[in-house]
Amino acid sequence: MACSKYTLTNTGSSIVNFSYQRCDDAMWEYQVELNPNQTKNIWLLNTTYSSAFPNSIVLVNLGAFPPVGPTPTPTATATNTPTPTATPTNTPTNTATNTQTPTNTPTNTQTGTPTETPTNTPSVTASNTPTNTPSVTNTQTGTPTETPTNTPSVTASNTPTNTPSVTATQTSTPTPTHSKVAFTVYSGTTYDSACGQYNSSITVYGDNASFDLCQTFSNVSSGPATIDMTGFIQNNARIAQLNSTGNVLGSVTICATLTPTPTVTPTNTQTPTHTPTTTPTRAYYQYSLGTGSTSSDACIDYGSAPNTIYGTISGGPGPNVGEYLYYNSGLSTPVINGYYSNGTAVFNVTGGVGQITSVNPTGCP
Numbered sequence: 001m002a003c004s005k006y007t008l009t010n011t012g013s014s015i016v017n018f019s020y021q022r023c024d025d026a027m028w029e030y031q032v033e034l035n036p037n038q039t040k041n042i043w044l045l046n047t048t049y050s051s052a053f054p055n056s057i058v059l060v061n062l063g064a065f066p067p068v069g070p071t072p073t074p075t076a077t078a079t080n081t082p083t084p085t086a087t088p089t090n091t092p093t094n095t096a097t098n099t100q101t102p103t104n105t106p107t108n109t110q111t112g113t114p115t116e117t118p119t120n121t122p123s124v125t126a127s128n129t130p131t132n133t134p135s136v137t138n139t140q141t142g143t144p145t146e147t148p149t150n151t152p153s154v155t156a157s158n159t160p161t162n163t164p165s166v167t168a169t170q171t172s173t174p175t176p177t178h179s180k181v182a183f184t185v186y187s188g189t190t191y192d193s194a195c196g197q198y199n200s201s202i203t204v205y206g207d208n209a210s211f212d213l214c215q216t217f218s219n220v221s222s223g224p225a226t227i228d229m230t231g232f233i234q235n236n237a238r239i240a241q242l243n244s245t246g247n248v249l250g251s252v253t254i255c256a257t258l259t260p261t262p263t264v265t266p267t268n269t270q271t272p273t274h275t276p277t278t279t280p281t282r283a284y285y286q287y288s289l290g291t292g293s294t295s296s297d298a299c300i301d302y303g304s305a306p307n308t309i310y311g312t313i314s315g316g317p318g319p320n321v322g323e324y325l326y327y328n329s330g331l332s333t334p335v336i337n338g339y340y341s342n343g344t345a346v347f348n349v350t351g352g353v354g355q356i357t358s359v360n361p362t363g364c365p
Contacts, residue, residue, distance in 0.1 A: 006044060047317045
């Protein structure tokens, strides 16, 4: 995924915070604080920046930038070095100790030279341990003048211990669960009640750093929704309709009461109390989008011949509903009406001034 370098300056009088996904290791940084008059440089994956304080942060996109950080060195250079966890110890357990204890009292008690009748009691260790080390101990016990009753007590316990203790315990690596992004919204059972902010604001959690591109919302920061999410939610005049599980229905649109005026220059024209130490060098975001007269055409065009489109920086990385798209970096030539796509979401531009009036976060099949 492409990376960019951003410069952020807090022009307000209080501490603000922002979130983004780092470029070098793709880790999320949440609620990073930015003190008044403080400037920070960050390297992030495109479209992952978000902040609840867009009016207090002067955000400058310095363009594509390689990730800065130590070159990752492979930590496992010899992964195929098997570390046997269960080395067969060849401890012969089935030692058939044929210690023929002569129970018969010898009757021929010859006083002559003892004829050592060797009782070849092979202690056949029938232990089928992988290392073929037979412990055949031919213990010739020369018992003098004993005519043993050849009742071999060979308890041939041929119970092959072919139970390889190498239990391939495949420890499955759990799939990491990405944290959700918090949004302050006004909810309502109807479109008008959410746009009109009739109820107190609440916090919901989306699966994308951009409100417009979230496909689902939840009332908890981890896991699925625990309540019925049916209704409408509104964030910065952008409104989405949800079903009972929090999935977005249709497109994210602008509240009818919002009548933004297109501006060519960035809207961050606040006169800061303290002069920022870093002068912004860019005043736009650059996107690669497919275009077309239908949403399907835009999705197809993105996969074959995407176009370079420019957007304002007022709403952060996007594109976002309510913002404007242009053909040039000077933001003087607005795009024509139609559909635009980043391969996943579809943005609808209407009104003839390049304004995005609705976003379908899952518009591409």
